[in-house]
Amino acid sequence: GAVVSQHPSRVICKSGTSVKIECRSLDFQATTMFWYRQFPKQSLMLMATSNEGSKATYEQGVEKDKFLINHASLTLSTLTVTSAHPEDSSFYICSASLGNFNQPQHFGDGTRLSIL
Amino acid sequence: GQQVMQIPQYQHVQEGEDFTTYCNSSTTLSNIQWYKQRPGGHPVFLIQLVKSGEVKKQKRLTFQFGEAKKNSSLHITATQTTDVGTYFCAGRDTGFQKLVFGTGTRLLVSP
Numbered sequence: 512g513a514v515v516s517q518h519p520s521r522v523i524c525k526s527g528t529s530v531k532i533e534c535r536s537l538d539f540q541a542t543t544m545f546w547y548r549q550f551p552k553q554s555l556m557l558m559a560t561s562n563e564g565s566k567a568t569y570e571q572g573v574e575k576d577k578f579l580i581n582h583a584s585l586t587l588s589t590l591t592v593t594s595a596h597p598e599d600s601s602f603y604i605c606s607a608s609l610g611n612f613n614q615p616q617h618f619g620d621g622t623r624l625s626i627l
Numbered sequence: 628g629q630q631v632m633q634i635p636q637y638q639h640v641q642e643g644e645d646f647t648t649y650c651n652s653s654t655t656l657s658n659i660q661w662y663k664q665r666p667g668g669h670p671v672f673l674i675q676l677v678k679s680g681e682v683k684k685q686k687r688l689t690f691q692f693g694e695a696k697k698n699s700s701l702h703i704t705a706t707q708t709t710d711v712g713t714y715f716c717a718g719r720d721t722g723f724q725k726l727v728f729g730t731g732t733r734l735l736v737s738p
Contacts (some may be wrong), residue, residue: 545725545726547728552733553730553731554728554729554730554731555670555715555728556728557725557726557727557728560725571628595688604669604670604713606670612660613657613675613677613719615660615672616660616670616672616717616726617664617672617674618669618670619669620668620669621669
């Protein structure tokens with residue numbers, strides 16, 4: 512149980528393109544999902560907390576207009592990187608947990624975004 | 628803000644040797660979780676520690692939570708090549724709900 516699916520796994524696109532990444536909880540409902548960004552050989556940096564039916568909570572320094580988050584259902588959260596530029600190239604990964612915040616996080620496989 | 632540091636940043640051992648990574652938080656934690664991330668993969672949950680001084684074992688892995696709930700350690704006995712990956716601790720501050728990941732320790736095991 513507790514499977515999180517993330518799609519696509521890899522995106523390569525031109526500068527200025529907007530890219531949408533989907534995160535789905537396959538066998539459980541997730542009122543809260545988390546979006547992280549990970550640079551090579553570095554830790555996971557929390558970008559935002561996605562809340563079903565309400566606005567996402569962004570971490571300090573993360574542009575909400577740049578990284579649009581929509582959590583329209585209990586099993587789907589999307590992250591859209593708008594007008595992506597080379598500096599947005601990174602590994603983006605989502606997670607969700609069963610129940611409350613003290614439960615383990617279950618991660619998607621991640622999306623490797625490369626902006627040319 | 629809350630910071631979680633891990634040492635060492637990287638360790639290369641021969642198969643059969645022991646390995647330990649240390650995790651230190653700038654604030655007191657309500658609990659701490661440990662994750663393993665294989666190269667090219669996503670983090671996978673290993674364990675959660677909640678109580679002060681708690682020690683848990685999973686086969687060759689031993690996890691410990693400090694008495695002050697500000698530090699933790701992961702010890703692997705007799706490493707195997709399958710232990711290769713980056714080990715992250717992740718702490719939850721007593722005042723907040725979000726999980727802050729440590730800087731990670733990358734383990735390489737040579738046969």
